Amino acid sequence: QVQLVESGGGLVQSGGSLRLSCAASGRSFSNYAMGWFRQAPGKEREFVAAIRGNGYSTYYADSVKGRFTISRDNAKNTVYLQMNSLKPEDTAVYYCAVRDSGSYYSPLSYNYWGQGTQVTVSS
Numbered sequence: 044q045v046q047l048v049e050s051g052g053g054l055v056q057s058g059g060s061l062r063l064s065c066a067a068s069g070r071s072f073s074n075y076a077m078g079w080f081r082q083a084p085g086k087e088r089e090f091v092a093a094i095r096g097n098g099y100s101t102y103y104a105d106s107v108k109g110r111f112t113i114s115r116d117n118a119k120n121t122v123y124l125q126m127n128s129l130k131p132e133d134t135a136v137y138y139c140a141v142r143d144s145g146s147y148y149s150p151l152s153y154n155y156w157g158q159g160t161q162v163t164v165s166s
Contacts, residue, residue, distance in 0.1 A: 052160030065139030
């Protein structure tokens, strides 16, 4: 049974940092791209970042480029999201997901999802 478990969310002040982790179990995802998405109350789920299976290529939403960094450790079957210079508008539930096929930027391309972790940035 495939399971993705996010951790590392919490409450942080504007300008602060958090590191999210997503541990996968049930199978190896080293050959699959993984992504982070977020969803704020009343808004659509939006793309944040993605990384290819080999870790050599990464993709970011314009809103987080230069502030967030996605990485992965295939030996641990874990993907990370380092978030720096956080802003109140980054407040959302953050989800990790495994990409099946299609655009890296669309949630429709991902077929396994975690339960999410809350990130709240206070001003």
